[in-house]
Amino acid sequence: xxxxxxxxxxxxxxxxxxxxxxxxxxxxxxxxxxxxxxxxxxxxxxxxxxxxxxxxxxxxxxxxxxxxxxxxxxxxxxxxx
Amino acid sequence: xxxxxxxxxxxxxxxxxxxxxxxxxxxxxxxxxxxxxxxxxxxxxxxxxxxxxxxxxxxxxxxxxxxxxxxxxxxxxxxxx
Numbered sequence: 001x002x003x004x005x006x007x008x009x010x011x012x013x014x015x016x017x018x019x020x021x022x023x024x025x026x027x028x029x030x031x032x033x034x035x036x037x038x039x040x041x042x043x044x045x046x047x048x049x050x051x052x053x054x055x056x057x058x059x060x061x062x063x064x065x066x067x068x069x070x071x072x073x074x075x076x077x078x079x080x081x
Numbered sequence: 082x083x084x085x086x087x088x089x090x091x092x093x094x095x096x097x098x099x100x101x102x103x104x105x106x107x108x109x110x111x112x113x114x115x116x117x118x119x120x121x122x123x124x125x126x127x128x129x130x131x132x133x134x135x136x137x138x139x140x141x142x143x144x145x146x147x148x149x150x151x152x153x154x155x156x157x158x159x160x161x162x
Contacts, residue, residue: 006122034126041087041122045115061106
């Protein structure tokens with residue numbers, strides 16, 4: 001089972017990397033660019049578990065380690081790749 | 082237009098963050114965990130452009146700034162959100 005996890009900053013949290021990249025792209029001529037938000041993309045694979053179990057494990061990993069609940073939110077999808 | 086960009090390390094490139102997180106989760110009891118790969122997730126929005134133009138701009142931004150071609154590969158999708 002393969003889990004794809006997307007972690008982003010919550011609304012209102014400063015995103016310095018996104019702001020820096022936005023400024024850089026603007027200065028490079030990307031005039032129609034409006035917003036840039038940086039986050040993390042994590043792929044995890046599990047052996048010998050059902051899709052439901054993989055979803056539970058992924059959610060657990062996000063809550064216990066990967067995401068900072070104060071500043072970040074996460075979504076994920078599990079596929080049987 | 083909204084672009085969602087996923088940047089990951091190419092096959093064979095050392096992923097220290099992924100390795101560290103894998104070790105941490107294993108020690109926390111995630112025994113069925115097999116692999117962990119870390120990457121970046123970037124959301125960009127554009128004003129007043131077609132989907133085709135937004136795709137060209139996103140690819141351009143990846144090639145010229147966001148991805149390191151030596152070590153990283155990228156994929157993206159553009160939606161009219």
